[in-house]
Structure formats: C-alpha cells, structure tokens
C-alpha cells in the first residue's frame with residue numbers, strides 16, 4: 001500500500017479508501033494507493049503550518065538547509081535506477097527517458113541546494129539621513145504544490161527543491177494516477193533528515209485533495225502544474241485568502257522551419273519535438289510551421305521516418321515510444337485527430353491505434369502527422385497532448401511569426417534556420433516563455449521555465465524559481481531616533 005506522509009509519519013487515509021495504480025502498457029495493477037480526502041489534507045496543512053510557525057526549518061542557517069537538500073540529491077543518485085524504473089512503470093515512458101529525467105531531477109536539487117545560502121540581502125542607498133535601508137528575502141510560509149502525471153517526479157522536483165531551500169514548509173499532492181515516484185521521494189526526504197511536518201504528502205483526487213489545498217486559508221502559496229481549466233479553478237480557489245499563485249499550464253508550441261535550415265537536422269528535431277513520451281509534454285512542438293518551398297520534401301522525409309518509430313514497452317530497449325497514460329487520454333487524442341479530419345486535415349501517417357496484437361492491452365496511439373492544417377482549426381489551437389503534429393505552411397518571415405503567435409498559449413517555440421539574424425528577429429517577436437534556435441525541448445535548472453499568455457503565471461527553475469518561494473522584506477532603521485514634533 002502506498003501511504004501518505006504527514007507530520008513525519010506514513011499513514012493511510014482516514015476514510016481507508018484506496019485506488020489502483022495502472023500500468024499504461026498493459027493495464028495491470030502495479031500498486032494500490034491510499035486515497036486521501038479533505039480530512040487528510042487539512043491534517044497535512046496543520047502539520048506544515050505548525051512546522052513553519054515553530055520556525056525551526058525557516059530559521060536554521062541556510063547553509064544547513066542547503067546541505068540537507070544536497071543530501072536529497074545524493075539519495076536520488078543512489079536510487080537512480082529504481083526511481084527511473086518506477087517512473088516508467090507508472091507513466092509508460094521509456095526507461096531511457098526516465099533515466100534522463102532522474103539526472104535532471106538530481107541536478108535540480110543540487111542547483112537549489114547551492115543557492116540556499118547565497119542570498120545575503122541587499123543594501124539600499126537610503127535617501128533619509130542617518131538611516132539604513134536593506135532588503136531581505138524570507139520564506140513565504142506553507143506551500144501547496146499540485147503536480148501532473150506526465151513528468152511526475154521532475155515536476156515535483158521543480159517545486160520541492162526551491163521551496164525547501166528557501167525555508168518553506170509544504171504539502172504536495174501528486175497526480176492520483178502516477179504517485180509512485182512522489183511517494184519514493186518523500187521516503188528519501190525523510191532519510192535525508194528533513195524534519196517532521198516540513199514536507200507532507202497527500203494522495204488523492206484533484207476534486208477533493210487538490211481543491212481543499214488550493215482553497216485552505218492556512219496555505220500561503222499554491223504552485224500548480226497541469227491543464228489550463230484546472231489552473232483556472234485553482235486561481236479562483238486561491239483567491240479565498242489571496243494566496244501567492246504560480247501556474248505552469250499547457251502549451252501548443254510552434255516549431256518554425258525555414259527553407260535555409262539544415263534539412264536533416266530539422267526533420268530529426270521535428271520528431272524529437274513531439275514524439276518523446278508520446279507527445280505528452282507541455283512544450284511538445286506540436287505545430288510544425290514549414291516554409292512552402294520545402295514543405296513537400298520536408299513532409300515526405302518526416303513521414304518516412306515517423307513510419308519507422310517503434311512502439312512498445314518502456315522496458316524494452318528497442319522501444320522508441322510508449323503508450324499514452326490512460327484510456328481517457330487515448331480517447332482524447334483519438335477524438336482530437338477525428339476533429340482534425342472533419343476540419344479538412346489530411347492524415348499523412350498514423351491517425352489511429354496500432355494493429356500489433358502485442359500492443360492491444362496498452363493505451364497506444366500511432367505517431368501521427370496531419371497536413372493541410374490552418375491556424376483557425378481546432379487541432380491547431382487545442383492542446384491534444386498526444387503524438388500528433390499538425391503542419392502549416394508559410395511564405396514570409398512575418399507570416400511565420402504571426403502564425404506562431406496566433407494562440408492562447410505561450411509556453412515555448414522553436415526556429416530552424418541557418419540565418420542567425422533571421423532567427424534572432426523571429427524569437428524576439430515570439431510571445432513565449434522559452435524559445436529555441438535550431439533545437440527543441442531543452443530545459444535545465446539554471447534557466448527559468450514558464451509561460452506567456454494562458455500558459456501560466458510565474459517561472460520555475462533559475463533564480464526566479466527560488467524567488468517564487470520567497471517574500472521580499474524592506475528593513476528601514478533610523479540610526480538617530482528623536483522626536484519629530486509634527487503634531
């Protein structure tokens with residue numbers, strides 16, 4: 001039984017309800033998790049509140065907090081193989097991808113561990129005679145953290161590491177369908193010496209655990225990664241006590257390919273942009289925008305390679321793409337492609353489930369390329385969150401940028417060209433939080449991550465990722481106090 005971690009103790013939900021955790025490759029039950037509700041999350045929030053207000057964790061020297069966060073990274077490296085396998089079992093992604101995630105995750109804990117004691121505040125040149133003025137950063141308090149199923153531990157690490165380094169206490173709610181690595185990281189945080197009550201884990205649904213965490217007045221900050229509609233609900237709930245809010249939402253990310261780009265690299269990267277983790281990536285380059293003069297050759301080359309993508313178990317070394325996460329997601333992607341067909345898109349390859357008998361129990365969908373797409377189509381505007389690329393054409397640089405920006409989202413985008421001045425002009429006009437020139441889907445702890453427009457509010461990672469978990473305080477000191485005699 002996968003349990004919750006509240007106030008330093010592993011426990012079952014008060015209701016004793018449970019949930020089966022399903023392997024998306026074959027629908028086998030791989031674990032049973034206790035299913036929390038409002039009662040459990042209130043208990044966890046009370047523990048986090050007390051741990052913060054007693055102030056042991058927020059007030060220990062930051063260098064000691066940093067050492068504990070480094071210790072968590074050490075344990076992730078020690079248990080790297082086990083964590084990667086758990087993540088693949090739970091999500092269906094290839095073990096190779098999960099290993100890469102675990103490297104990134106250890107790096108995120110190290111990055112924020114190093115930052116913990118580097119902020120000594122800032123002196124301000126006070127305009128008032130005989131005074132000092134300085135700015136210090138302090139932890140925000142109790143943080144609620146809600147994560148999605150597509151990168152369960154990676155998205156959790158982007159929240160846990162900075163929150164801890166900055167001296168906060170927290171309650172995390174992972175996706176109810178992929179809790180395995182989140183449970184494991186809480187075991188590792190306990191082993192690393194994080195004091196009781198500082199980190200709390202509540203398992204359960206968004207509608208019950210997530211909603212309570214977002215609305216509860218004892219929570220000072222809510223950090224959410226997930227879909228846009230859930231983000232809007234959380235924003236409303238968080239208004240109850242004017243919580244600090246950080247939202248990492250969806251994307252519908254353009255990938256512009258100019259005729260002068262290195263052709264084979266651009267084809268290769270157009271695939272990397274979207275077929276990792278079966279396209280279930282917020283920053284997946286699902287909108288391919290290709291210059292008309294190379295469009296037909298580009299699509300032919302792309303389709304040739306897409307046909308060869310090997311689907312299968314994430315544990316099979318020859319597998320290049322695993323299943324979708326759930327039946328619900330499979331239906332969503334199938335309906336999305338059907339919508340595209342009705343709108344006039346052409347299926348150049350894929351467009352359905354594979355007929356390989358070995359894949360019938362898994363939630364597999366073929367890698368798919370839809371051509372003849374135009375910006376107003378739903379398939380070009382909606383986040384499908386599956387292995388599907390839509391292809392649009394352009395003739396001028398201005399048109400390419402205009403198409404790329406024609407979206408409610410603004411998470412990420414790519415530009416492929418050998419003309420660096422053109423690339424620079426384009427990326428400066430693209431309204432997205434991350435833009436790549438001649439590359440796709442790269443992120444690392446040192447650089448901020450987040451969205452423009454409806455892709456979110458705030459930034460994770462980088463210096464800003466720590467600041468998200470800090471309050472800013474101005475301290476003014478009168479060095480020569482005496483009566484003012486105004487009244």
Ligand SMILES: NC(=O)c1ccc[n+]([C@@H]2O[C@H](COP(=O)([O-])OP(=O)(O)OC[C@H]3O[C@@H](n4cnc5c(N)ncnc54)[C@H](O)[C@@H]3O)[C@@H](O)[C@H]2O)c1
Pocket residue numbers: 146147148149150151155173174175176204205206207209210211214225226227228230231233234248249250251281282283383385411450451455456
């Ligand atoms: N911007 C990013 O960095 C980023 C990263 C990963 C995923 N995502 C986005 O996440 C989405 C896929 O993940 P998902 O399907 O798990 O998203 P989701 O919004 O359905 O669920 C995310 C989390 O929110 C919880 N939740 C659901 N309803 C809730 C409510 N009313 N109140 C509080 N919590 C609630 C869920 O239980 C889950 O833990 C995609 O849109 C993807 O683009 C964004």
Ligand SMILES: C[N+](C)(C)CC=O
Pocket residue numbers: 150151154280281282283443
């Ligand atoms: C943020 N990222 C790219 C790691 C995962 C998005 O789904």
